[in-house]
Amino acid sequence: MGLQIIKSHTAIDFMSRRKIAAIISGIVILLGLAGIIYQGGLKFGIDFAGGINVQVKFDRDIDVGELNNVLEGAGLPDLRAQRFGQSGKHQYLLRIPSGTHAPEEVRSTIQKQLDRGLEAEHSIQRLEMVGPKVGEDLKNKAMQALFYAVLLISIYISGRFEQKWGMAGVMAGGLLAALYLLQLIGLPMGYLALAALLITVGMCWYLRLNYALGAVAALVHDIVITVCILTLLGKDFELSTVAALLTIMGYSLNDTIVNFDRVRENLRAKSPPALVEVINRSINQMLSRTLITSGTTLLVVISLVILGGGVIHDFALALLIGVIVGTYSSIYIAGSLLLGIGPTPESEESGEAEGTGA
């Protein structure tokens, strides 16, 4: 046998700690929501809010205060400079939140101002301008992406987790009908995505698709916590954040699918023990896989955060948070929920399974 991190007979009682897990998740979410409300909503980056970002590189380190002072005369009152990327590279990001300036004029103004005010070689490495119209479009697209992700994933997991594709068809039909009606009222995309989510949860509950319900809840938990932590870290909400969130959705579901598959397999045994035992045993059986996969993923994502450079940093950071939260939730949150609501009754063994539930 090769090396083992988790001994084969490990039997950690995860479920007895589920209250602590719930409290931790609750606190993070509350703090995050408080942060978001305190800011007056999510802080959007230029992708969504419009504006100009200019990345400048110098040949030596410049004090941010000094840089801001020098640029004060540029006639761009809301310009803010900040350090960017690895410290040895002397890179700075200048952010101009409003998108009404012509980008090429901003470029030459900044260049002139830096020529005049600073004794340092400088070059503009990157300039991005997003007009208000495009920002609005991108926001809409991001919402659509989230909406379709929720829609497709809901349909997929209600079929997949329950092995009942007929049921998934019912889900899909119900969802589409409900959303079509909501669209007729003219509900904006963001609310549609939220509505899709709520309808999914409601239908899973009503149709007693409990595995699917657990998976969706774990997914929402991961997304919400990731957004909360990013907000607490003062990060902007960008298009790449949405990409990271969608990736996290895939990752989180992946983990939940693997764990729930094992729960189902163990429940099919001739005389399965109490549900809490089954869940604990399944999580323990999958624990080394869960830790190895998260471990290798964390190895690469951390190297991306540290070495990948400024442009990709926030994206990598969102992934990092999502992977950690996703791993934790597939152990604690998805399992706890399943314990709370019981597994989906299977036709032959429904009495047995339900007896151990709730």
Next chain:
Amino acid sequence: MRISLTYRVIISALVIGLALIYSLPTFLGKENPLQSLLPNKQVKLGLDLKGGMSLTLGVDMDKALSNSLGQMGENLRVQAKDEDIVIIRPRVVGNTSLRFFLLDADKSDQLERIVERNYNKELSIQDRESMGQGRVQYTLAMTEKYRKELRDMTLDQALKVMRNRINEFGVSEPDIRKMKGNRIQVQLPGLENTKRAVELVKQTAHLEFKLVDEEADVDKAVQGQVPRGSELAYMRERRSDGSYDKKPIVLKKQPLMTGEHIADANVAFNRYNQPYVSLSFDDQGGRIFERVTGNHVNRRMAIVLDDKVYSAPTIQERIRGGRASITGNFSDKEAHDLAIVLRAGSLPAPVNVLHERSVGPSLGQQSIQQGVTALAAGGLLVLIFAVVYYGIGGVIVDLLLGFNMLIIIAVLAGFGATLTLPGIAGIILLVGTAMDASVLIFERIREELRRGMSPAKAVDEGFVKSSLTIMDANVTTILAALILYQFGTGPIRGFAVTLSIGTLASMFTAIFVSRAFFDLWIKRKRPGSSLNL
């Protein structure tokens, strides 16, 4: 699904061989000793890695519609006049309709026949309102069909003009395409002088020749008292330090001629070695220019480009031969770019920059370097971990990871997909997640071994029982990637592409190729010996 070992090995070798062939040009560069044997395709780098500029331009469709309506109003007035019908004050209302007065209500039928005959497709009579004294106010609306046609035509025309301009500007591999919502995306890889490019692309280049209104009082006009039928404009004069001075001038509104008949435009130099732009008209343009100049000898004619007056020389005599020149104290580059835009034709409507992203080549290089460093560091850690943890099984995992990389590169190169910085991040992420499939299988095999199964049976159970879970677990990632591809923009799309190719590749290698390795491994073992996994 039982596939014999022989077939498994053959198919695996085939796929990996193909991946190697298609990925080699990317690793070796275009100029390599095997050049003649390998496909001539390399992975295309996105603008964020190569450096360059991406512009999204919005075409002002309202302006295009209103221009077209205005033109039709003017034409209709002339056509009506030919049949002794007087219509006055044709004007555009709300970019959707044309309104004018017919002086003699008795001629309504005749006028409507003219409209019917000439503008059946374009206009429909929406409203006729009697204004007293025999006057009728007509409102003609642009038909939905024509509006759509005009939009398409305008966008196509704008696209064509931009293509021409950029081709002459000399950027290698430009990419110019239509996008939804009356937009045009222009991608210029490797471009450094972004300012010049933006001006070249953005310029409407609407050229007009207008008479100078010499009776008007310029000072009064500046204060807002412009005579009827005239307008205030500014003439640019270049100062010695390169900046521009604006001098007010009053022009007749109605242009004598526009730039649509330009056949060619070139930069020429006068005897003081100052550049100017020399124009030649096509035959029809030459005739119009001759007539116009003949009719206005000794008067000043202003040359107006995009509402800016470049010069206003006095017409000395009737000009034959269809040539004109635009002087205006240009710099060499300005004259050169002006010649390009005049030659390429004017844009059918103004455009504005909705989105701009430019990345300097140094940053692109830096991004590639950082991405590769992160990939190397993360990858090395994962490779080492796999061997430490799974022994020989780990070596197999490492080989599979290598194959995955080859397949990703080969597919990117083969299908001409673009690699972006988030795309590199996707590859890095895959190095971590791709192991999952193998981990699931290996952990299962270990479990079955612990239960006392023979190695061959344990391997079989491990692969069979895990395969379905692996496929299911990966479907969610692929769903997410597909959605990202659909709704993402440039760089993010690159992430979706590498993520989905890589996920498919990792499923194939972990479930199919890996099995071949295991079966070979078990076959070579002495019966009864244990499996070191």
